[in-house]
Amino acid sequence: MALTFPNHETTADYDELQRENEQLRIQLREAQKLTALGELLSTTTHEFNNILLAVINYAKMGIRHRDDATRDRALEKILLSGERAAKITNSILGMARNRSSKIEPTDLGKLVDDTLVLLERELRKYRISLETRYDENLPEAMANGNQIQQVLLNLVTNARQAMKPGGTLTIAMTHDLQQGTVDLMIRDSGSGIPSDQLPHIFNRFYTTKSGPDESGKGGNGLGLAACRDIIEAHRGRIRVASTPGKGTAFTIKLPAASTGLDVVPPVSTIATPTSPASGATVS
Ligand SMILES: Nc1ncnc2c1ncn2[C@@H]1O[C@H](COP(=O)(O)OP(=O)(O)O)[C@@H](O)[C@H]1O
Numbered sequence: 170m171a172l173t174f175p176n177h178e179t180t181a182d183y184d185e186l187q188r189e190n191e192q193l194r195i196q197l198r199e200a201q202k203l204t205a206l207g208e209l210l211s212t213t214t215h216e217f218n219n220i221l222l223a224v225i226n227y228a229k230m231g232i233r234h235r236d237d238a239t240r241d242r243a244l245e246k247i248l249l250s251g252e253r254a255a256k257i258t259n260s261i262l263g264m265a266r267n268r269s270s271k272i273e274p275t276d277l278g279k280l281v282d283d284t285l286v287l288l289e290r291e292l293r294k295y296r297i298s299l300e301t302r303y304d305e306n307l308p309e310a311m312a313n314g315n316q317i318q319q320v321l322l323n324l325v326t327n328a329r330q331a332m333k334p335g336g337t338l339t340i341a342m343t344h345d346l347q348q349g350t351v352d353l354m355i356r357d358s359g360s361g362i363p364s365d366q367l368p369h370i371f372n373r374f375y376t377t378k379s380g381p382d383e384s385g386k387g388g389n390g391l392g393l394a395a396c397r398d399i400i401e402a403h404r405g406r407i408r409v410a411s412t413p414g415k416g417t418a419f420t421i422k423l424p425a426a427s428t429g430l431d432v433v434p435p436v437s438t439i440a441t442p443t444s445p446a447s448g449a450t451v452s
């Protein structure tokens with residue numbers, strides 16, 4: 170009989186706790202996904218609203234002014250707005266279609282560009298200039314497009330929130346031949362992260378923000394934890410380097426498709442300052 174085992178209850182309790190723990194983890198992952206979806210919804214709704222306003226205003230202009238030149242100009246603007254709206258829906262539909270978590274050879278450059286379409290207006294609104302630098306002949310990376318897009322949205326949002334108007338966001342992609350990885354760096358010229366905070370930023374619920382900003386984003390401390398989970402599932406690495414007052418750079422290393430998964434070094438997702446003594450430095 171089970172009761173004859175002295176530790177039976179403790180073991181049962183332990184198993185029960187483990188099951189509960191696993192359940193909570195699953196629920197948390199779902200919560201992370203929903204938060205991400207909510208933020209995406211907020212971004213796209215703002216984008217669309219903006220496009221609609223442009224369409225309405227140029228249509229009004231075309232109706233009011235009857236000369237050909239003004240009407241041509243109005244129609245051109247309306248066409249451009251429509252094309253931009255189509256680009257955005259395509260990007261969202263792409264995400265909706267691909268719900269699998271399959272990791273496959275992926276063109277990261279295209280993925281980054283598609284994601285930036287969603288963020289352009291927001292960056293402009295906060296007067297953040299964007300610089301992109303992609304190595305020529307980048308190999309494809311082993312990635313799940315949706316998930317990496319999620320990581321990008323999180324990192325770009327954090328970067329934007331850390332910067333004042335006039336800041337610069339740099340996105341660079343390079344091929345690390347030695348390690349067989351495609352490296353994606355997202356650097357901002359923002360507040361930076363004090364070195365005593367750096368080890369905590371990937372922890373779930375760690376946040377220094379008082380709540381979501383006026384765009385409805387961030388403030389729950391789930392963004393970087395989700396990034397870490399996703400990059401871990403890719404057998405990649407995520408690193409951060411930061412200098413208070415100067416800025417922060419996150420680097421993601423993903424296995425290059427051509428070299429396969431085997432040569433990638435073990436997962437390490439610890440916030441690792443890359444520079445000596447004074448803390449972390451943006452290189
Ligand atoms: N680019 C950045 N610049 C400065 N601080 C950052 C940056 N990215 C993340 N952080 C810090 O890490 C914390 C955790 O980030 P995150 O997990 O995305 O949660 P949240 O954005 O909801 O606060 C932030 O509250 C902020 O203190």
Ligand SMILES: [Mg+2]
Pocket residue numbers: 323326327387388392393
């Ligand atoms: Mg965040």
